[in-house]
Amino acid sequence: MLQISEEQNKEKEKQKKEIGKAYGKYAKQFTPKPKYFSNCVKAFLTGGIICVAALAVQNRLQAAGISEKDAGAFVTMGLVILAQLLTGLGIFDVIAKHAGAGVIVPITGFANSMVAPAIEFKKEGPVLGVGSKLFTVAGPVLVCGISAATVTGIIYWFIEKF
């Protein structure tokens, strides 16, 4: 008896899922498609400009006698500071609305994902507000990124060993 009801439940679940799928497809007809091409162009251009500008600054620094490693670190810091400042001034999200991945993928996106919750949760206090929520956006990215890096590292180590 119990088994039958379990099977029935499964059947019901399956039916529900199928209805959901069909309705989702139906609803999609009414949803305007995002402008993939122009979005990609915009992201490419802004991302490219950021990277070119960063490299130009790095070259300048190197020409002034700073080592390549230090110059790179300075440029990274500069990008992070700039993104943080723009987030604080409420400009970053306006840029990101148009530039998309162009500003999210470079380190500027990381800086934004830390400062945005920091501003947001300031009212809940420095420890239980900012402290606990600072990584709400960046945290999952870090966890998954580090996990993926670890797995890749292990695979790489095996390949090298044998």
Add this chain to the structure above:
Amino acid sequence: MANRKIGAQTVRFENRPYIIGRGNIGGKKEGEGPIADSFDQILDDDMFEEKSWEKAECKMLEAAMEKAMKRAQLEKENIDIMLCGDLVNQIMTSSFAARDLHIPFLGLYGACSTMTESLAIGSMLVDGGFARSILAGASSHFCTAERQFRMPVEHGNQRPTSAQWTATAAGAVVVSEWPHGITKGMSVVRVCEATIGKVMDAGIRDANQMGAAMAPAAVDTLLNHLQDTKRDIDYYDLVVTGDLGYIGKEIMSDLLADAGLNRKKIFSHYDDCGTMLYSKEQDVHGGGSGCGCSASVFAGKLLKDMEQGKYRRILLMSTGALLSTISPFQGESIPGIAHAVALEVE
């Protein structure tokens, strides 16, 4: 005893309570929209001179309630019960507003359907003789909703085309057994019927597809209402859903036509508050949403239009998406609900 119940889901009010006061307030963006002049107050800054967005929303709800009481020429001592809700966890806005206003309070949660939920229950209380005058309202704030359900406001993410914009707005009405303050010759809106909706789940999992998630519930409630009252859609000058937005509105129209309603009649008699509150140039993608969307449009534009004679009969159907902050992450689909309240000018 249940002599006011008609059909499967509808109640008909014997005494047809009067809506004698209305008040609404909108944020900056709402004040730049096409119905800006229907707001009693528009904020220059969505913080409303407060320290947090939650406090700002609370102040907005209070302001809307006070406006409604002022129009009704009633003091808060004359209000028997205040019924309202919002989107902030544990309906913080409403409870805190009730703390300040000091009126007996029933907190409600129907997500964005709260306006018609409070109006329907409030009208039942008045019609049944359990209260003389009640306050019904709802509020939402873009920033309080965004931080709770989505991302921090300053986070630079891109919104999908189907995403809707939570209205920074509040609306409230005073429902009374007596047309207090209404002089002869003045038109007054009365509450005639209410249809309580069922929770419908069509299996939408995308929290950015609210209109599509709620449309089946709205269709179900409307069809049941029409069946219970033995009416056609053109009985009403306007059937208006709460916050289905552009996508949901199209789905709703299509589903209604599928159910056998006349397409022309649907086209000329049906609209959605989420498509009225903002213009398409305001970058709101799918249209407006939130409790405050239908509450402020109803307590502003719609009631005003009724008083001025533009509409005689309106069926207001606020729609709610009953997801929680955790349910989408547990793989749950988004259930929708819609309650309908029929209003008539006298």
